[in-house]
Amino acid sequence: LLGAHVAHAGVIVFWAGAMNLFEVAHFVPEKPMYEQGLILLPHLATLGWGVGPGGEVVDTFPYFVSGVLHLISSAVLGFGGVYHALIGPETLEESFPFFGYVWKDKNKMTTILGIHLILLGVGALLLAFKALYFGGVYDTWAPGGGDVRKITNLTLSPSVIFGYLLKSPFGAESWIHRVDNLEDINGGHVLGSICIFGGIWHILTKPFAWARRAFVWSGKAYLSYSLGALSVFGFIACCFVWINNTAYPSEFYGPTGPEASQAQAFTFLVRDQRLGANVGSAQGPTGLGKYLMRSPTGEIIFWGETMRFWDIRAPWLEPIRGPNGLDWNKLEKDIQPWQERRSAEYMTHAPLGSLNSVGGVATEINAVNYVSPRSWLATSHFVLGFFFFVGHLWHAGRARAAAAGFEKGIDRDSEPVLSKTPLN
Secondary structure, eight states: OHHHHHHHHHHHHHHHHHHHHHHHHOOOOOOOGGGTTOSSHHHHHHHTSBOOGGGOOOOHHHHHHHHHHHEEEEEHHHHHHHHIIISSSSSSSGTGGGGGOOTOHHHHHHHHHHHHHHHHHHHHHHHHHHHSSSSOEEEETTTTEEEEEOOSOOOHHHHHHHHHSOOSSSSOOOGGGOOOOOHHHHHHHHHTTTTHHHHEEEEEHHOOHHHHHSSOOOHHHHHHHHHHHHHHHHHHHHHHHOOOOOOTTHHOOOOOOOHHHHHHHHHHHHOOOOOOOOTTOOOTTSSSSSSEEEEESSEEEEOSSGGGGTTTTOTGGGGGEEEEEHHHHHHOOOOHHHHHHHHHHHTTTOOOBBBTBSSSSSSSTTBOOOOOOHHHHHHHHHHHHHHHHHHHHHHHHHHHHHHHHHHHHOTTTTTTGGGGGOOO
């Protein structure tokens, strides 16, 4: 089992390294990452490596180093996996008693849980340390269109961080998915170090009586618990990459759907204003404003189909907002060229389209062969999350059946189908 785990880690790390180098080899600095179908380099860029103001890639060497490190690591892990599967001791506890276990040993299982929690806590702290001390991370909200910066004023208030968990999953609240600043994101990772204390607690304590009664303690059950957890992670990641443009900056992953929609309204407002339209008073065929209207709560918003996305926030759009929504004066006198360029780019790169590479919006003459990395990442995590959920149900059912004593299945001797004539 140890050999299988180590070899599996080697396969995962090998894919990461090989795909990383593949993306580096095919990368064209003049084009945005999301136009090149990249899914790994955007993650490295979000961590602040190799990028400068506006998300422009200034150095691809860190990406190359990342790929090589992963490949070297995969070789070590692969060797370890083969060694432990074929050569190493059949049972580790003979040589190293600490690593011995049986599935029904409840105390040992919670010790293993504790070790996993500690590793998760360390991983969470690594992101916070990168943001605090090791060059910072990319902040899409930095003035002028995004930049790499150190996150020095972390949000460490438990009421703020855990308050996200109490929000509605719908609309403008969107649970944890609507976090819109790196202080909260990285502060949450510092609080994630609670996992370390939880891990130590699980290592030092034994399961309480209610836990011993409530859970099934077998290898099949642990597999089902793990699949269930991964399923939840997949669904959360799907929603996060689909609607969040802070943790997943649009400069690298492409705009969110609402962002692309608002960008289209903004782009044509800019165009028509240049042609002489008075965007504040122009009426459309219905008598409503042709470019601007009021939201349900009174703010000035873009008119048209994009009204459904009136409450989205985007770094290129926020500078022209005032206390009552979009600011007329700023729309007339204060739109910056970088905002125009970015909205035109986002308008033509909406995360639409099917996975056979026919995508984009009707306003893009080159709409073919563009599928947003947001579409890929959201779809893949949803589909995998669903399959893992089905696997969770399957293995949970088998584990419960085994615990109840009928894992061999129901006695079929009295099945009505057995009395019927065989089909052949």
